[in-house]
Amino acid sequence: MTMPSLNRKRLRLVAPVALIAATVGVMVVPGPQSSAAGPVDGMECETSSSNSFSLTASGGYASTPDGNAIYMWSYGDTGGSFQLPGPTLCVESGAHVTVALRNALPEPTSIMFPGQNNVYANGKPAQPETDANGTLTSMTTSAGANSGTVTYTFTAGNPGTYLYQSGTDVQKQQQMGLYGALVVRPKGHADWDNNNSSSAFSPEHEYLFLLSEVDPDAHLAVERKRAFNWNNYTPRYFMINGRSMPDTIAPNHAAWLPSQPYGALIHIQPYDAAKNPKPALIRYLNAGTTSYPFHPHGSDEQLIARDGHPAQGPGGEDLSYSNFLIDPAPGQTIDTLMTWKQEYDPKTNPIPSDIKLPQLQDQIVGPGTETWFSEDPYLGQTNSQLPAGVVQNNQCGEYYHVAHSHALQQSTNFGASFGGMMTLIRIDPLNGCPTQ
Numbered sequence: 001m002t003m004p005s006l007n008r009k010r011l012r013l014v015a016p017v018a019l020i021a022a023t024v025g026v027m028v029v030p031g032p033q034s035s036a037a038g039p040v041d042g043m044e045c046e047t048s049s050s051n052s053f054s055l056t057a058s059g060g061y062a063s064t065p066d067g068n069a070i071y072m073w074s075y076g077d078t079g080g081s082f083q084l085p086g087p088t089l090c091v092e093s094g095a096h097v098t099v100a101l102r103n104a105l106p107e108p109t110s111i112m113f114p115g116q117n118n119v120y121a122n123g124k125p126a127q128p129e130t131d132a133n134g135t136l137t138s139m140t141t142s143a144g145a146n147s148g149t150v151t152y153t154f155t156a157g158n159p160g161t162y163l164y165q166s167g168t169d170v171q172k173q174q175q176m177g178l179y180g181a182l183v184v185r186p187k188g189h190a191d192w193d194n195n196n197s198s199s200a201f202s203p204e205h206e207y208l209f210l211l212s213e214v215d216p217d218a219h220l221a222v223e224r225k226r227a228f229n230w231n232n233y234t235p236r237y238f239m240i241n242g243r244s245m246p247d248t249i250a251p252n253h254a255a256w257l258p259s260q261p262y263g264a265l266i267h268i269q270p271y272d273a274a275k276n277p278k279p280a281l282i283r284y285l286n287a288g289t290t291s292y293p294f295h296p297h298g299s300d301e302q303l304i305a306r307d308g309h310p311a312q313g314p315g316g317e318d319l320s321y322s323n324f325l326i327d328p329a330p331g332q333t334i335d336t337l338m339t340w341k342q343e344y345d346p347k348t349n350p351i352p353s354d355i356k357l358p359q360l361q362d363q364i365v366g367p368g369t370e371t372w373f374s375e376d377p378y379l380g381q382t383n384s385q386l387p388a389g390v391v392q393n394n395q396c397g398e399y400y401h402v403a404h405s406h407a408l409q410q411s412t413n414f415g416a417s418f419g420g421m422m423t424l425i426r427i428d429p430l431n432g433c434p435t436q
């Protein structure tokens, strides 16, 4: 396939990803307020020089890999198009942030900013709302149905990763998709996760994993204005950034996913003290109703923060730890650093002879006949002796590892394996991946 000639080296690396999606895609430049041309993979920040954002809550459709179209509610840029999840808002700690909400939904809605203190709504402290009987109707000041507005202001707190989400009829509205990510960056250190220099990461390798789930029956009931018995709630789709595998590995702004702009492919290079000294940063957010026992294959990750709090003791001791399992609870956020350490080298440190490598037929996957293995165990090398008819997705001897929820029903699309809350980690050779 021909890639558009945007001036970005990393563009050409997505060719096999687009290929596996079996769709010829054209890169789309992001919406009006998104940063620059936007990276093909990695977290895409929405920034504002005045830290002012305008969001509209509205309805639209998200597609799933099995061909379903789910009616969702979400926050999008006012004047822009519907998107799931809401824009990733990036601000600096201490900034005075304004978020103007316009409500295009047929019922009141709102935005909560958990983790931010002293949130104001229309100039007064934001506060819960009750109906005439004193029953709680919203956990924060809402915007009325059908074009109501409310403007929230707050001073961005501790650096870290936060959800923003509806505070109104939360069970229904959060399920419908009213959530997004708020990233608070340390003052003067946009390439640190928090105020500790040990949280430095490579800005080219910053990733968002906003995890959520969908019960299509609930969404159909809302779309058709029917009652839904939440006792029957059964999620069938599981998403990273509003997409399910294999859509998770498609590029940001893939043309065939017009309302799901954010990909979830991790794309890194091995550690090298001179060429690649800094780790990748992955920001996990759980906007669902249950824990998602997420884990990468092939490497662990260093958990460095939860809910905007660095993993450190009262005296500042480093309490970060390395783990395969990253298990955010509902409403929780977790930040991790990931470093790929290259263990073996064909010249200096070859693989021990007693390690048996898997046979080629065990590396070929369906549907169809494809392989993501270069047939050479060393990163950056290929040994292509493929049987006729096998499609090689490997470009330059890069590695692919899966990363997914290990609650395996969450790694399905309506029960069909593998899909759902799953993505790939791609590790390129240190010097990049030359086109072939």
Ligand SMILES: [Cu+2]
Binding pocket: 295, 297, 404, 406
């Ligand atoms: Cu696994």
